[in-house]
Amino acid sequence: MSVADDGWTDAWLAAALVAADPAGLGGVRLRGPADPRREAWLATLATLLPAATVPRRVPHHVTDGRLLGEIDLVATLAAGRPVAARGILAAADGGVVVVAMAERLAPRTAAHLAHALDWHEVCVEREGLTARTAAAIGVVALDEGEGIEEVPPPALLERLALHVEIGALGRSPPPAPLTRADVATARARLAATRIGERQVRELAATAAVLGIGSLRAVVLAARAARVIAALDGRRRVTSPDAAAAARLVLAPRATRLPAPPGESPEPAPSQPPADAPPERAADGSPDPRTASQAPLADVVLEAAIAAIPPGLLALLGSGPLPRTRAPAAGRAGVAQAGGVRGRPAGVRRGAPRGEARLSLIDTLRAAAPWQRLRRGSTAGDQRRIDVRRDDLHVRRFKPRTETTTIFVVDASGSAAMHRLAEAKGAVELLLADCYVRRDRVALISFRGSRAELVLAPTRSLVRAKRCLAGLPGGGGTPLAAALDAAVELAAAVQRRGGTPSVVILSDGRANVGRDGTQGRTRAEQDARAASRRARAARLATLFIDTAQRPQRIAAELAAEMRARYLPLPHADAHALSRAARAVTPA
């Protein structure tokens, strides 16, 4: 990749790859804003795909029925028997679907896409339909998410070989170097194009060094290398092909940078030790030591490293990535409940009213056995189905009652270790029985000069345990920053339709201001201002004063933010989780 082309060479190569082998590569994630560059890329993709296939756009809120196939309402009523309508995925067989706002995609929808990507078919088992139809598709996921928390469902990302960072591309795209004819030739040649043991080894080694655990990434990279060779008119994959594949497929998935030669490959101990080596080995990622001892193909590796998106590089430079990127765990829990109408909960008799939606098939089923009798009583059109009010069935949705408890834990000073340990215990206890209640827990810790979201809202005990292992403590008390962070997170939870409640564990003695400077007076003013902001957000808040001798200031801050104040100098995990549960709005 030369610097002069502003990244478009790789972007166009990605487009050609998707066009040449949509189903084999799974597709592409286009991350970045909806701007002319994205449009240009999509328009070019359309010109590279076979003329008969038009990229099919799918909104993120697509229903399962439309995606997979469902009963055709109008046709069914007219015909008097079930008539199936083909779903979007089956209709797009052999081509490409474009998923808009992929970062808002429900995990269920992502699971359907993932199934189609894995097996090249869709299975429908719904509303009187049973079908298995071919659906070899590629997915173009338009991802407008911001930050490393807002990402499309990992189940989908995992299966998309390519990643194009729209924001990193130059303003004026150069003309695409390849044409539809080139792509068609490559398609035909692909089956006969081979990748040798050596190149596979290069790719696997690169993946290991970049901390990519999933083998699917390597499989996709190998596939991409074959397509690259085919586009170039060759029957064998060369190391430069593998390097290009590593750049396009592996680099965006990197979770760490390889250690420079001569240095210890251990992650620096200062940064979140939650990711310390034993932990890493336990969750199945390749052990960094074995990886770095492995023989490397430097060309491939360098290509991959050079292509790591700039933002990611900065993150990687500051130590191992907080484990949110690749597995992006916890997100599923968030979006799962993010449907507009809650979770489906079966069907019952009743007329559609308000949010309840008519379930046609169950209504017809209820009406069917009576048709002969009813026809006898009214002389009407024999072909029409006589549906009475009693037959009506509606689909039920369970209204969301999910709450998210946000723990804001003071990790400063000498009592930090004890407080953190108890807060962690409380988080885990809350999660241990949260399945039935579908609650989630998040944890913000604050110390030194800033507050940090240690545990994004999650329902997973597994994840919580990992994120909370060995949190550091000590340093100043930036209470204002912590309160701001809590209010922001609470707002995010509300936007997703959840109910946040906040539990603060602190002695209230702030000594670091919003701008990160030391000083008790300024810090206290800021903390009061932040408290007022929290009050304005009308959050259910509990302030647990953890000071040995409770002081006036904590009670005042609690009053300022209209929080319940609870001095609990010897808080243990059980008492904390009980208190947190009490504040949770019913």
Next chain:
Amino acid sequence: MRQTYPFSAIVGQDELKRALLATAVDPTIGGVLAFGERGTGKSTAVRALAALLPKMRVVADCRYGCDPEAPGEYCEECAVRHAGTPPKTRLAPVPVVDLPLGATEDRVVGALDLELALTKGVKAFEPGLLARAHRGFLYVDEVNLLEDHLVDLLIDVAASGENLVEREGLSVRHPARFVLIGSGNPEEGELRPQLLDRFGLSVDVRTPADLDTRVEVVRRRDEFERDPAAFTRKWQARDGQVRRQIVAARERLATLVVPDALLRRAAELCLRLGTDGLRGELALMRAARAVASFEGAATVAEPHLRRVAAAALSHRLRRDPLDEAGSTLRVERAVGEVLGP
């Protein structure tokens, strides 16, 4: 639509393969739960096993696929039709039924056949997924994301082995004994304890860490994708070998005795771990026997027990969120204490 990857071509994943083979030898063990990260080939393994299993004999005119050898377990229709006389039979592949996340209740349990009802005015039952999975496998990918009302259905049927349908004026019951196979990533949501308990075995699936294994996985996958038919032919003989081993193990299973001393050890192990109920003990004993049978052992011995202990028990421990050790580790510790290091 893709061809299935050959079972014997799967690199590594010994725990998962062992658990799947054990349930193939003895379906009464219960199901298999494969929890792990993405890209570890969980669903590939499940499908591969199903493709490999020998065909089974079914009552020719039965839509639930009743077993002609077991007249006591006939469905309502067979019980009437074939009372006293041996039915005609045919061979059928072992069903592997996918339960997609988006499935609706009526497709899972079965419902009134709409077409027949509307066009002919006949009240007939159209069997659902549970009926199709009878004597085979019911596979739920991302089982931890399954909706609650479907989970409830599964929990009930998986325990009773029978599907009871009471809807739209229908009253139908039919046998539905299947091996429930679930896979998923625990970081995306946890499983309800009751459903967890329905799985006889649970395994953690991980990506292999050493480079050579990883290269081999990718190399074979690439070879398979380039020419699935040729690849399948290449592994046909080995798959056949595994198939014969399963058949032999099934036949041997009934004659294989579990020594009393070993039973006592198993009970001791469960007591020490405080697993709820007897299900854990049963799964442990059956899995040990199935593994022994598969390996052609003359008797079930301690090594067999040792090998399946974590799979049979780790998901049945009462959860103690404040205990830092993982459940697999706790089982291993207890095994060390009871059976010696």
